[in-house]
Amino acid sequence: MKGKVTTHVLDLGKGGPAVGMKVALYAEDSLVALASGVTNEDGRLDEPLLSVEAMQPGIYQLIFYAGDYLRYQAEHNQVTQTLSLWDQIPIRFTITDEQGNYHIPLLLSPGGYSTYRGS
Known part of the structure; x- marks a missing residue:
């Protein structure tokens, strides 16, 4: 399938997928989410946040x-580390090609996070 926005989250503190994290996608400066979901057992959403029908050039925020x-x-005692200072992590990115695939993963730990354009 061409033209989609996807993500996944890895919990570096646990050394595996971040299961159960809410993720929402917004168009630039919009207060209404275009799409949202919760990560599954693989740290991914079950469906793309945007697919080819809804893809438009512009600035978006995950x-x-x-x-x-x-x-x-x-x-739930699934970690022994202290809580992180991260509450919400916004990642702003630009869609220039509505036929392109935009995979925006998050690598999370209590002390930091990183992202990159995946494939």
Whole structure:
């Protein structure tokens, strides 16, 4: 399938997928999410956030709800580290080709995060 926005989240503190993290996609400066979802057992969303029918050039923002995820992990004794200072992690990116694939992963740890354009 051509033209889509996807993501996945890896929890570097646990050494595996971040299961159960909410992710939302917004168009530039919009207060209404275009799409949202919760990561599955593989740290991915079950469906693309945007597919070819909805792809338009412009600036978009992915919001990763890392604070909710990390608090849940700590409350359920799934981690022993202290909580992170990250609450919401916004990643702004530009779609220039509505036929292109935009895979925006997040690598998360309590002390930092990183992203890159995946394939």
